[in-house]
Amino acid sequence: MALDSKIPSGPIAQKWDKHKFDLKLVNPANKRKFDVIVVGSGLAGASAAATLAELGYKVKCFCFQDSPRRAHSIAAQGGINAAKNYPNDGDSVYRLFYDTIKGGDFRAREANVYRLAQVSVNIIDQCVAQGVPFAREYGGLLDNRSFGGAQVSRTFYARGQTGQQLLLGAYQALSRQIGLGNVQMYPRTEMLELVVIDGHAKGIVVRDLVTGEISSHAGDAVVLGTGGYGNVFYLSTNAKGCNVTATWRAYKKGAYFANPCYTQIHPTCIPVSGEHQSKLTLMSESLRNDGRVWVPKKKEDCGKAPSSIPDADRDYFLERKYPSFGNLAPRDISSRAAKEACDDGRGVGPGGLGVYLDFADAIKRLGEDKVRERYSNLFDMYEKITGENAYRVPMRIYPAVHYTMGGSWVDYNLMSSLPGLFVVGEANFSDHGANRLGASALMQGLADGYFVLPYTIGNYFAGLGVKHEKPTSSHPEFKKAEEAVRSLNNKLLSIKGKRTVTSFHRELGKLLWEKCGMARNEAGLKEALQRIPALREEFWKNVNVTGENGELNQNLEYAGRVADFMEFGELLCRDALHRNESCGGHFRTEFQHPDGEAKRDDENFSYVGAWEYQGPDKPPVLHKEPLVYEEVHMSTRSYK
Amino acid sequence: MNLTLKVWRQSNANSTGRFETYEAKDVLPDMSFLEMLDVVNEGIIERGQEPIAFDSDCREGICGMCSLVINGIPHGGHRGTATCQLHMRHFEDGQTITIEPWRAKAFPLLKDLVVNRSSFDRIIQSGGFISVNTGGTPDGNAIPVPKTDSDLAMDAAACIGCGACVAACKNASAMLFVAAKVSHLNLLPQGKAEKDRRALNMVHQMDAEGFGNCTVTGSCEAVCPKEISLSFIAKMNRDYGTATLKGK
Numbered sequence: 001m002a003l004d005s006k007i008p009s010g011p012i013a014q015k016w017d018k019h020k021f022d023l024k025l026v027n028p029a030n031k032r033k034f035d036v037i038v039v040g041s042g043l044a045g046a047s048a049a050a051t052l053a054e055l056g057y058k059v060k061c062f063c064f065q066d067s068p069r070r071a072h073s074i075a076a077q078g079g080i081n082a083a084k085n086y087p088n089d090g091d092s093v094y095r096l097f098y099d100t101i102k103g104g105d106f107r108a109r110e111a112n113v114y115r116l117a118q119v120s121v122n123i124i125d126q127c128v129a130q131g132v133p134f135a136r137e138y139g140g141l142l143d144n145r146s147f148g149g150a151q152v153s154r155t156f157y158a159r160g161q162t163g164q165q166l167l168l169g170a171y172q173a174l175s176r177q178i179g180l181g182n183v184q185m186y187p188r189t190e191m192l193e194l195v196v197i198d199g200h201a202k203g204i205v206v207r208d209l210v211t212g213e214i215s216s217h218a219g220d221a222v223v224l225g226t227g228g229y230g231n232v233f234y235l236s237t238n239a240k241g242c243n244v245t246a247t248w249r250a251y252k253k254g255a256y257f258a259n260p261c262y263t264q265i266h267p268t269c270i271p272v273s274g275e276h277q278s279k280l281t282l283m284s285e286s287l288r289n290d291g292r293v294w295v296p297k298k299k300e301d302c303g304k305a306p307s308s309i310p311d312a313d314r315d316y317f318l319e320r321k322y323p324s325f326g327n328l329a330p331r332d333i334s335s336r337a338a339k340e341a342c343d344d345g346r347g348v349g350p351g352g353l354g355v356y357l358d359f360a361d362a363i364k365r366l367g368e369d370k371v372r373e374r375y376s377n378l379f380d381m382y383e384k385i386t387g388e389n390a391y392r393v394p395m396r397i398y399p400a401v402h403y404t405m406g407g408s409w410v411d412y413n414l415m416s417s418l419p420g421l422f423v424v425g426e427a428n429f430s431d432h433g434a435n436r437l438g439a440s441a442l443m444q445g446l447a448d449g450y451f452v453l454p455y456t457i458g459n460y461f462a463g464l465g466v467k468h469e470k471p472t473s474s475h476p477e478f479k480k481a482e483e484a485v486r487s488l489n490n491k492l493l494s495i496k497g498k499r500t501v502t503s504f505h506r507e508l509g510k511l512l513w514e515k516c517g518m519a520r521n522e523a524g525l526k527e528a529l530q531r532i533p534a535l536r537e538e539f540w541k542n543v544n545v546t547g548e549n550g551e552l553n554q555n556l557e558y559a560g561r562v563a564d565f566m567e568f569g570e571l572l573c574r575d576a577l578h579r580n581e582s583c584g585g586h587f588r589t590e591f592q593h594p595d596g597e598a599k600r601d602d603e604n605f606s607y608v609g610a611w612e613y614q615g616p617d618k619p620p621v622l623h624k625e626p627l628v629y630e631e632v633h634m635s636t637r638s639y640k
Numbered sequence: 641m642n643l644t645l646k647v648w649r650q651s652n653a654n655s656t657g658r659f660e661t662y663e664a665k666d667v668l669p670d671m672s673f674l675e676m677l678d679v680v681n682e683g684i685i686e687r688g689q690e691p692i693a694f695d696s697d698c699r700e701g702i703c704g705m706c707s708l709v710i711n712g713i714p715h716g717g718h719r720g721t722a723t724c725q726l727h728m729r730h731f732e733d734g735q736t737i738t739i740e741p742w743r744a745k746a747f748p749l750l751k752d753l754v755v756n757r758s759s760f761d762r763i764i765q766s767g768g769f770i771s772v773n774t775g776g777t778p779d780g781n782a783i784p785v786p787k788t789d790s791d792l793a794m795d796a797a798a799c800i801g802c803g804a805c806v807a808a809c810k811n812a813s814a815m816l817f818v819a820a821k822v823s824h825l826n827l828l829p830q831g832k833a834e835k836d837r838r839a840l841n842m843v844h845q846m847d848a849e850g851f852g853n854c855t856v857t858g859s860c861e862a863v864c865p866k867e868i869s870l871s872f873i874a875k876m877n878r879d880y881g882t883a884t885l886k887g888k
Contacts, residue, residue, distance in 0.1 A: 129777035140784025172769035179765035
């Protein structure tokens with residue numbers, strides 16, 4: 001199948017308006033004749049479910065957590081970008097668009113990104129109207145701060161809990177619709193299969209995580225807002241439950257998976273403390289507004305107390321290498337710089353895997369109270385985890401897997417390669433190219449859910465027609481899918497091997513972090529591609545999943561997710577191996593400039609790589625969607 | 641360090657529960673409490689037994705999924721700390737730790753340490769929102785909000801909906817949770833239009849769910865991982881009282 005991105009014609013600033021006019025509408029009385037299934041209740045899923053229900057569609061929403069309020073969007077700390085230009089510092093829709101394209105290392109679709117920048121302003125208005133308590137100035141107006149990859153202050157925030165407040169806004173909108181009877185909510189319910197009938201997505205099969213019951217839900221369209229796949233690395237800043245299962249099982253039913261190798265490593269996370277580590281904790285990038293990143297110039301100083309190292313012996317490496325952006329250089333660049341410093345033997349803390357993030361100057365300049373006002377929750381969190389007081393000693397940070405730019409391939413309408421299957425938020429690949437800028441994930445999730453999907457899904461329904469054949473869960477395809485889920489779970493439970501699910505997950509994650517993490521090369525990726533199938537084979541022979549299907553069984557839930565990671569990890573490496581260039585979050589050591597900066601190959605790799613599943617024993621087929629830059633001149637990204 | 645754990649085990653809502661004893665060996669001070677339980681569970685699985693079921697997700701103190709009554713105190717009794725952020729450096733070698741689920745009629749137990757908190761969701765569904773549809777909203781700066789009001793609303797909005805307030809209360813009252821949401825929205829100009837019905841509907845739903853009454857002992861505030869202030873309960877009482885007097 002050819003990949004048609006369905007980008008509207010015309011000048012970039014008018015594409016979305018024109019497209020909205022061209023989209024067919026469903027009249028208000030007919031909307032209730034369409035059932036929509038929304039999987040996931042994070043920013044994208046909850047905002048989509050609420051908005052679709054407000055419009056009159058009949059919505060069912062599913063999440064694996066015990067409440068839709070707990071989706072991992074809640075953990076986003078720093079803020080949300082919007083081209084409001086309230087500070088009058090030169091921002092505009094075009095500048096946000098340009099920064100996002102450049103930040104994404106020229107691997108995102110121009111039209112999508114422009115639309116994202118356009119609707120960013122509506123998001124802020126929407127959230128304020130919902131009662132999101134954004135930070136304000138004494139005059140009562142909204143406050144902004146700056147973030148990585150930008151030279152304007154366009155980030156709106158609610159202390160260090162912006163994701164929480166935005167998610168609660170969407171959750172409240174969703175709750176209102178649940179209360180009104182317009183959304184049926186299914187918490188503690190996990191999607192385990194996508195059902196496709198005559199080439200269209202028509203429903204899902206789910207497992208009730210309390211009773212173990214497997215059931216089918218039919219709909220006229222399925223929306224996946226199921227987040228990213230960062231947990232394939234085992235250790236990441238994702239929540240424990242985050243997984244690739246929904247988009248992966250959709251991939252196996254025909255929804256292409258795009259750019260899996262674009263994984264974002266966040267520069268400011270708390271370093272690993274030991275083998276028991278279950279997840280990594282992010283310290284918001286906003287800290288880099290006031291914190292200065294450094295390591296000792298001399299290796300022998302690494303063990304010394306940081307306060308005893310004079311300024312002259314410190315290497316403020318981001319300020320040195322990127323003077324115009326300094327400590328606010330984009331995430332991929334900052335992460336690699338930290339890795340280089342540690343690889344050079346100048347890392348600090350246990351194992352030498354850490355760099356300092358120092359607030360001494362900010363405290364001197366602003367006073368401790370001001371720093372406390374801006375970041376107290378982050379400093380508190382740091383102290384809880386490390387037992388250290390960052391007002392007195394510099395924080396130690398190290399990069400960690402944080403966000404995944406890749407995801408289900410979608411067209412301009414957010415529809416995947418499977419008609420009727422829409423993918424929103426982090427789960428799709430669409431707007432961030434090879435690297436996401438800080439405070440843009442919240443923007444994208446809400447843009448998709450509040451302002452894009454509600455328009456585009458109507459066009460699909462209008463195409464189906466009011467008298468379309470209603471799918472029912474008694475269709476043989478549903479029975480087949482239910483059977484597949486039951487037999488997969490039974491198989492997992494019957495192995496009764498010697499190794500725990502965690503031990504397999506940890507081994508897979510370690511392998512991927514080493515071979516397909518911050519830096520990759522051909523030999524390492526080829527090795528990983530040999531080792532992953534072997535590990536997967538062992539998993540299916542030797543994993544020990546306790547308990548039964550017909551009960552609350554967390555071990556079984558986890559085993560299913562890890563089984564999918566075992567397959568997905570291979571696609572991740574395959575994609576990384578095929579992309580013979582470095583761009584954004586994908587850094588191949590063979591492709592770099594003499595100064596160590598990423599070397600893109602626009603001639604050969606200026607495309608979206610979308611993989612099509614061919615069956616369990618066959619390699620997937622790569623489809624290429626060429627990226628055409630009409631507005632922005634592709635240049636070497638420079639933050640110097 | 642080595643610890644002895646006494647953990648509440650219960651197969652499902654209908655079965656009888658009991659304490660089981662487990663030894664947690666070689667626990668490191670840098671482990672979080674849940675990581676310590678992960679390690680214990682690994683051992684249990686390796687012995688072919690059923691691991692301890694407990695809820696957690698973000699493990700950075702913000703999603704509100706984790707629970708656990710640790711030595712009689714929800715979230716373990718470290719100020720402003722959820723269980724997932726509690727670290728083992730606060731425990732001593734040889735210590736015995738009891739671990740129980742949230743216990744409240746309105747939080748029925750599902751398994752071991754996992755309870756059903758959907759009563760909280762239903763309270764929000766009854767009025768914990770501002771009735772605004774997507775689109776057509778005024779500019780974000782159209783309504784100035786005094787910083788002090790906005791900051792106070794944010795203090796209330798910080799609630800993570802974990803339910804520790806209920807678990808700590810001798811009456812299993814949900815007043816702190818409900819007051820936090822009522823206050824967050826009622827303090828803001830955007831929330832004023834529905835101020836009265838919000839307070840009435842949410843309080844009525846809270847009662848219907850079977851939560852107990854508030855006798856202002858303050859145990860909720862003491863265990864709240866987000867340190868939500870008891871004064872919001874006073875604010876909610878005032879809003880509820882006003883709404884009742886207006887006969888809404």
